[in-house]
Amino acid sequence: MRESIIMKIHYGTALAAIALVAVHILMRLTQGFAESLEYDSVIANYKFLPYAGMLEIILILLSIHGFNGLRVILLELKQGQRYEKAVSYGCVAAMITLIAYGSRTIIMVNTGMT
Amino acid sequence: MANQDENKEGIGGMINPRRYGIERVAYLLMRLSGLGLLAYFIGHIYETSSILKGQIGWNEFLAITQTNAGHAILAIVIAMCVFHTVNGIRVMLGHGGVGVGKPARPDYPYIPASQNIRHKMGIYSAIILAAIAMMYGLAVMFGE
Numbered sequence: 001m002r003e004s005i006i007m008k009i010h011y012g013t014a015l016a017a018i019a020l021v022a023v024h025i026l027m028r029l030t031q032g033f034a035e036s037l038e039y040d041s042v043i044a045n046y047k048f049l050p051y052a053g054m055l056e057i058i059l060i061l062l063s064i065h066g067f068n069g070l071r072v073i074l075l076e077l078k079q080g081q082r083y084e085k086a087v088s089y090g091c092v093a094a095m096i097t098l099i100a101y102g103s104r105t106i107i108m109v110n111t112g113m114t
Numbered sequence: 115m116a117n118q119d120e121n122k123e124g125i126g127g128m129i130n131p132r133r134y135g136i137e138r139v140a141y142l143l144m145r146l147s148g149l150g151l152l153a154y155f156i157g158h159i160y161e162t163s164s165i166l167k168g169q170i171g172w173n174e175f176l177a178i179t180q181t182n183a184g185h186a187i188l189a190i191v192i193a194m195c196v197f198h199t200v201n202g203i204r205v206m207l208g209h210g211g212v213g214v215g216k217p218a219r220p221d222y223p224y225i226p227a228s229q230n231i232r233h234k235m236g237i238y239s240a241i242i243l244a245a246i247a248m249m250y251g252l253a254v255m256f257g258e
Binding site: 007011014015018021029033034037039042043046059062063066067069070073076077098101102104105108109114 | 124125128145148149151152155156159160162163165166168169172173176180195199202206209254255
């Protein structure tokens, strides 16, 4: 994929994440900070489908943005065909792993598999 | 013949914030905050997965984060998040040609038009907003 398209994705995921993470943080402040982190409160959040969906979208957006950012930093540091391929594929693999691990939590709690 | 690689300073050159003004400091802070936020994000995903262990598992993991050290780390994360967001928007606007000045003939002392007062103000605003957000976060976490 062309780097110009990757940068557009990088900026797009950043802007979308700003809005959704703001909602995620504001949800913590609707109650007291400590109460919002109580077990029952967190379970209720996960079981509310629109909120669970939003968490899944945040997970995907931030994973793409975060690991592409890491890729950019690593490519600034060193260049070379093999190195660049290894960094790019490594970051994609890490991104997929993190999305899979986070999705597992969201799906299992949302469907009551705890 | 000297190897071209000799001019590469590696990580030492990348993390050196001197020589190029506040823009260079912003460059370093952007990367440090990005790496810090990625580390926090991975930790946060792992932390929240403890809810699958039931109420006892969740409370045990939460107890680790609800300490003074945990609150201090979260305050630093808030600061990194705000700086990364505000400075990121500045960088995006700059890439889009907003606030970088008009093309002109390069005359001595060759001051880059893009490194102007608007972008410097953006960087200082990002730092100040990050500090304010961190103080607010500390007030919320330690105020309870």
